[in-house]
Amino acid sequence: MAAEPSITAASTTGSNDDNVIFGQGQTEAERNGWKHKVIFDSMPQLVTAPIDLSKGGLKILDQATATGIWIRDVRSMANGAKNTWVGTDIADYFPSDPPSDTSYHHHSMTEVWPEDWIETFGLVHSRFALPGVGTNKLEDTVNSLISLVKPGGWIQLVEMDWDNWNLGPEGQIFRNAIKDLFSLVSVGQGVDLREKETPMLKEAGLQNIDYKIVTTPFCARASEKIRETSEKSLFATAIGVTATTKMLPHICVPREKLDVMPQKLLEEAKKIGWEYKIFSLWAQKPEK
Numbered sequence: 001m002a003a004e005p006s007i008t009a010a011s012t013t014g015s016n017d018d019n020v021i022f023g024q025g026q027t028e029a030e031r032n033g034w035k036h037k038v039i040f041d042s043m044p045q046l047v048t049a050p051i052d053l054s055k056g057g058l059k060i061l062d063q064a065t066a067t068g069i070w071i072r073d074v075r076s077m078a079n080g081a082k083n084t085w086v087g088t089d090i091a092d093y094f095p096s097d098p099p100s101d102t103s104y105h106h107h108s109m110t111e112v113w114p115e116d117w118i119e120t121f122g123l124v125h126s127r128f129a130l131p132g133v134g135t136n137k138l139e140d141t142v143n144s145l146i147s148l149v150k151p152g153g154w155i156q157l158v159e160m161d162w163d164n165w166n167l168g169p170e171g172q173i174f175r176n177a178i179k180d181l182f183s184l185v186s187v188g189q190g191v192d193l194r195e196k197e198t199p200m201l202k203e204a205g206l207q208n209i210d211y212k213i214v215t216t217p218f219c220a221r222a223s224e225k226i227r228e229t230s231e232k233s234l235f236a237t238a239i240g241v242t243a244t245t246k247m248l249p250h251i252c253v254p255r256e257k258l259d260v261m262p263q264k265l266l267e268e269a270k271k272i273g274w275e276y277k278i279f280s281l282w283a284q285k286p287e288k
Contacts, residue, residue, distance in 0.1 A: 001208060031236040043278075060123045126158070209283040234265065
């Protein structure tokens with residue numbers, strides 16, 4: 001029997017059904033931007049699915065787009081090809097004046113998608129969003145995203161991979177805390193997502209399923225050009241974990257360690273650096 005979900009401080013409904021873990025606002029928008037830049041530095045091929053966006057004529061969805069930074073970077077790498085770019089999110093961090101080929105829409109991944117979007121996208125991309133399913137069923141959300149992919153198109157899901165992080169003692173505390181937090185607010189659904197998602201893609205009839213593990217360095221291990229950004233990203237995320245867990249039942253990390261974690265984590269990472277892992281999982285919908 002599944003455990004009862006725990007209320008998160010960030011959830012606007014108080015019942016974890018609104019995809020919110022760390023809250024909303026300018027600070028969260030900045031955190032998402034810093035995180036993207038760190039990921040981009042270690043994963044310059046933002047689209048790992050074998051699709052050529054430079055050919056044009058494609059419709060691409062970035063769900064949980066935040067400020068649209070992923071769209072802007074991928075669009076710039078498409079060599080001027082005429083594609084249609086769509087971003088969705090539950091928080092309206094969207095650019096005020098996007099180019100004519102780009103549109104942004106307020107939409108939750110757990111809501112019903114517009115009927116005229118079904119099977120129209122050559123690529124559906126989702127990154128660091130699925131732990132936010134909360135009390136909603138993960139499989140329903142994944143299948144709903146799959147329904148947007150046109151025959152012959154691709155879906156790409158990017159999330160945390162929790163194994164083989166290169167960490168110091170404070171980094172290990174952070175890893176344990178954030179993993180336990182994701183599990184707690186999602187009734188166990190929000191961790192080990194590659195192992196959960198792969199059979200869902202197979203069950204949905206998708207083919208050419210593959211994945212890539214990416215090592216993401218922070219602070220002392222990051223490249224010089226991204227080092228300061230990685231420090232800000234890490235510290236902001238640790239602050240988010242500390243704040244959110246104050247409104248939760250006890251997780252595996254004691255409160256006294258959580259309260260001092262952000263500063264101690266940053267000091268450690270600046271000194272010795274550390275690395276975490278993410279995965280990019282992709283699959284193709286068969287042609288009809």
